[in-house]
Amino acid sequence: MLEWVAASVGATSASWSRSLLGGMHAVTDVVRTSDRQDLVLRRFPAGDDAVHREVRVLSAIDGLDGLAPLLIAADPDGATGTPTILTTLLAGSAFITPHDPVDFARQLGRTLASIHARAPGPGLSDVITSPRAAAQFGACPEQLLAEPHVLTHFDFWSGNTVWRDGRLTGVVDWCGAGTAPPGLDVSWARLDLILLYDRVVADAFTRAYESAVGVQVPDIDLWDLYAASNARPNVESWAPGYQGLGRGDLGPASLRQRLTEWSRIAGGNEH
Template sequence: MINDEGRGPGRPSVAVRPLTLAWVERQLEAGEAVVGVAALHGGITAEMRRLTIAAPDGGTRELVLRSFVDVERSDEWLGREAGALTLLAASVVPAPGLVGFDPAAEQCEYPSLLMTHLAGRTVLRDECLSERVAALARQLVEIHAVRPVERPGEYVALTTADTVVPPKGSDAAVWAAAIEVIREPAPAYDGRFLHRDFQPGNVLFEGSRITGVVDWAGACWGPTDLDVAHCATNLALLHGTAWGLRFAAAYEEAGGVLAANASERLYWQVRDPLAASEDVEFFSQPWREAGRPELTTQAVEQRLDAYVIAVMDALG
């Protein structure tokens, strides 16, 4: 019987489903077996399980199982992630190693991917922020330096001018001006390999040192500004406007290259917080579950409004 480490009073089982467990065991080395399962929290779109694998010699190792349950285009997401992990295996980027994947759920109950487990933890509190922001910037420069032989798919915009949802009580004039910015055609750009969801929740730390970058399902090709803007928005909502504004400068200090002029930078930098406006609860709930209970939907909306105002003031 597999240990159900994540189960407790009032909590649902985290056991691996039978077909998926059988598939996982076919990916293992001869004589290995799954002996422990624990839930990994903080993910938004997928079920995450840490699996303890026992070897015949008595040793153990850990793998991570990622399953998409009722998620549209899950085969595409897992295909992107598998391709990214394969590409990154030969890079300096600390990404998980691909063990196996079943994007169409031909053998598992749901589309799934199995990968190696990385040491470290996500850090969403304000501890050592200056050092961590600098480390995040350096890491993102390394990601953008990856040169794939075959380019991944082009980025997809996460919002339009007509789908933005300004928070209640926000500065209507500033938001209207920001919406008009993204109504214009996207500026020309030199494409790079992007993570597309690079932010503190997908980076593992030991102290102020990065030990891993996870969740590569959105890997794509596009402007570096997109990744920088996404991380900056998350920093602003987690830690305050000043940290969001600081990230672009930290990225350039680390050797990264952004759009050439202020109007181009504004287009990319404001696009991401406007996208976040469409479902603040969707991404703020995992932050509360991870130990930031003060980040209520209302509090995050207020930070989002402050950040959009600051971006428009700095670059508009």
């Protein structure tokens, strides 16, 4: 694997530097080349098509002016032993334990607004009609799916963002990105903030997002129900991601309880 990394960038050699926490889908490490480049190596389970998808996405978004990593090399079919992708390393680290959760949420909102404002780029597919998402959107109301589509991350939660000195510097894990209504990303991020904190913080995120885009998110209550429903089957499995980033209190039982409470509030449209 390290020989492949070195060859991909024309270096003499490469070595393991450190592991990056928070990922639940891939094994993620920083590798350092002999010419002192620090790069991100992500390895996926055999047969996973995530690398194929992320290669297409990263080529289309071309770094988003530094907000997303740049593609260096990829082995989507696992010739090196497992499907692998090599990208640039964004400045900062994963961070979900801020001193000021409201400011944290506002930065997330403004960043998502900047993503949604970008042209999707060539080669990106409609997330909603992709085969892998068919079951996920089966119960989604038609009026939501018919809303205008934008560049969509598809897994925009705090653990997929990078921070430095309290400022959000980048967004990672783009393998699911494509085009979809804005409410898809917005509701997923709101659910993450509900699980981490509460509705006050989630609403601060939404207000920052809406202020940045200049319009209100249509049907946000329906989108909240959609996100909660989509999380219901496996929210317990999210615990390692939260705990690995410093929220040891968010175990499987706690996440289930918080989701149940939020589903009741969202379903009853309580304010």
